[in-house]
Amino acid sequence: MSAGGAAVAARIEPSARREHILAAAEACFVRNGFHRTTMQDLAREAAMSPGNFYRYFASKEDLVLGLAEGERARGARLVAELERDGDRRAALLGIVTRYFVSITRETAILRIDIWSEATRNPAIAAMTARGEAEARSWFVETFGVLARSPACDPVALYALLGPLMKGIVVDRALLPDYDPAASVAQLLALLEAGLDGRLPLAPTSSAEPSR
Amino acid sequence: MSAGGAAVAARIEPSARREHILAAAEACFVRNGFHRTTMQDLAREAAMSPGNFYRYFASKEDLVLGLAEGERARGARLVAELERDGDRRAALLGIVTRYFVSITRETAILRIDIWSEATRNPAIAAMTARGEAEARSWFVETFGVLARSPACDPVALYALLGPLMKGIVVDRALLPDYDPAASVAQLLALLEAGLDGRLPLAPTSSAEPSR
Numbered sequence: 001m002s003a004g005g006a007a008v009a010a011r012i013e014p015s016a017r018r019e020h021i022l023a024a025a026e027a028c029f030v031r032n033g034f035h036r037t038t039m040q041d042l043a044r045e046a047a048m049s050p051g052n053f054y055r056y057f058a059s060k061e062d063l064v065l066g067l068a069e070g071e072r073a074r075g076a077r078l079v080a081e082l083e084r085d086g087d088r089r090a091a092l093l094g095i096v097t098r099y100f101v102s103i104t105r106e107t108a109i110l111r112i113d114i115w116s117e118a119t120r121n122p123a124i125a126a127m128t129a130r131g132e133a134e135a136r137s138w139f140v141e142t143f144g145v146l147a148r149s150p151a152c153d154p155v156a157l158y159a160l161l162g163p164l165m166k167g168i169v170v171d172r173a174l175l176p177d178y179d180p181a182a183s184v185a186q187l188l189a190l191l192e193a194g195l196d197g198r199l200p201l202a203p204t205s206s207a208e209p210s211r
Numbered sequence: 212m213s214a215g216g217a218a219v220a221a222r223i224e225p226s227a228r229r230e231h232i233l234a235a236a237e238a239c240f241v242r243n244g245f246h247r248t249t250m251q252d253l254a255r256e257a258a259m260s261p262g263n264f265y266r267y268f269a270s271k272e273d274l275v276l277g278l279a280e281g282e283r284a285r286g287a288r289l290v291a292e293l294e295r296d297g298d299r300r301a302a303l304l305g306i307v308t309r310y311f312v313s314i315t316r317e318t319a320i321l322r323i324d325i326w327s328e329a330t331r332n333p334a335i336a337a338m339t340a341r342g343e344a345e346a347r348s349w350f351v352e353t354f355g356v357l358a359r360s361p362a363c364d365p366v367a368l369y370a371l372l373g374p375l376m377k378g379i380v381v382d383r384a385l386l387p388d389y390d391p392a393a394s395v396a397q398l399l400a401l402l403e404a405g406l407d408g409r410l411p412l413a414p415t416s417s418a419e420p421s422r
Contacts (some may be wrong), residue, residue: 028393033331035246111332116327119320119384120244129383160375160397167378174339185413186371192410200404202396 004171014056021046021056022070025063030106034064034113061121068114068124072131079138092142093188099181100165101172105204108173136162143195151197161190225267232257232267233281236274241317245275245324272332279325279335281340286310290349303353304399309375312383312394319384347373354406362408371412372401 026039039060043053057063078099082091104195118128136158143154168183193199235257239248248258250271254264268274289310329339347369354365379394404410 033246033327035244049290083281105330109327112323112327112330115381115385116244116320116323119316119323125385129387132386156397159393162402163378163382164371164375164379164396166381167374170326170381171374171378174251174326174336175341175343182370182413183374186367189369189413200400200409202400204392 018056019067020061021048021053022066024069025057026067026106027111029064029067029113030109034060034117036133043173061123064114064117064121065123065127067110068118068127068131071114072134073126075131076134083104088142092139092146092191096165096191097184100186101168101170104178105173105178108169111169112173116210146195147197148195149197153196153197153201156203157191157194157199158200160199161187161194164190229267229277231257233274236268237278237317240275240278240321240324242318245271245328259290259331259375272334275325276338277335278321279329279338282322282325283338283345285344287345287383298391299324299356303350303357305391307376307402308395310381312398313391314383315381315386316389320378322380323384356407357375358408362407364408364412364414367412367414368402368405368410370380371397371405371410375401381419 009157021042025037025042028041036062037052039053040050041058042057042063055094057066075095079091079095082094089157114124118125131149139158139161140154143152143157147154164187168187171183172178172180190199194201232253236248236253239252239256243252248271250264251261253271253274254261257264268277286306290302290306291306323341324399325335329336350369350372351365354368356361358365375398379398382394383389383391401410405412
């Protein structure tokens with residue numbers, strides 16, 4: 001057997017191969033969008049023959065779903081890694097900073113694309129909803145553990161910080177002058193005030209007439 | 212001349228026809244996404260022949276740009292309408308509520324799609340940047356007029372509320388349990404606290420080392 005690409009490829013585990021393809025697909029999608037990218041483009045980026053490529057992913061939709069699952073799993077792995085030493089506060093600050101604020105423009109673009117696909121594709125919507133539910137329950141639990149005042153309402157605090165973190169991702173993708181340091185500082189200032197019960201938070205099981 | 216569709220069509224002003232096409236395109240795009248929609252789908256939705264349709268918009272890109280411009284103009288018109296009676300406070304609350312929070316799921320999806328396109332298309336990016344700059348300058352000026360305390364920093368307040376409003380648009384599109392009343396109440400509570408100078412806001416020309 002030669003030492004060429006095919007021999008190298010043959011030694012790669014299927015799960016590693018899937019990761020390799022997903023990384024190549026992410027680069028392609030971010031550059032051109034899901035819809036301008038063809039399966040042929042993706043096989044070329046992954047340095048695979050189209051036939052071999054199709055054995056791993058049968059459609060672009062499967063790849064988008066794989067990327068959405070990867071995004072969700074990335075958040076869960078980061079939580080597990082940061083919680084390993086038992087410091088909930090450090091884990092919270094790490095997640096806010098690394099998963100939402102100090103991300104690359106490419107990661108932010110991919111998240112917006114996944115949101116866009118989730119509005120039309122039920123499988124991607126289900127994956128996104130699962131990620132949202134996991135995030136919400138982790139944040140609410142963590143806020144509860146770290147609250148320094150009975151006036152801190154963890155559910156109401158997430159109802160504020162959840163959309164704020166998503167909006168920061170949008171700004172990251174869109175604004176040429178996006179400043180991660182300023183966004184981190186802003187988010188942490190709100191977080192601290194929220195844990196102290198000093199933020200004006202709307203009640204979460206509201207019956208406001210302003211609808 | 213018959214009283215049929217063609218005769219009716221002939222009496223429509225070109226600008227009204229453009230509006231009609233853009234409304235039809237918006238419906239198509241929201242349903243299927245920009246990329247799954249063909250020019251033929253769009254002509255059919257607008258009840259026009261493809262030949263006639265192309266006289267108004269030469270490409271899907273032109274239509275997306277037209278929709279992005281329409282979104283921007285919609286915000287500007289709403290501002291002008293709400294400011295007509297001179298009550299800046301009512302105008303601010305109206306914009307926050309009507310342009311960002313109490314929007315339809317379809318409008319929210321269209322905005323996410325436009326953001327996604329803006330990351331790849333320079334003309335759409337320029338239009339989106341223009342809308343962002345207009346929004347920022349209007350909000351900062353209005354916060355300055357309405358501030359009730361020298362501790363209110365209008366630029367810092369927009370640095371918080373700008374991304375929060377974008378994130379609310381994302382939640383509107385994605386969350387099945389999205390509650391506009393709760394989002395309005397939350398945003399207004401923050402706004403009032405910000406105008407009173409009671410929000411913990413990070414300084415806007417920051418030199419934090421946390422980057």
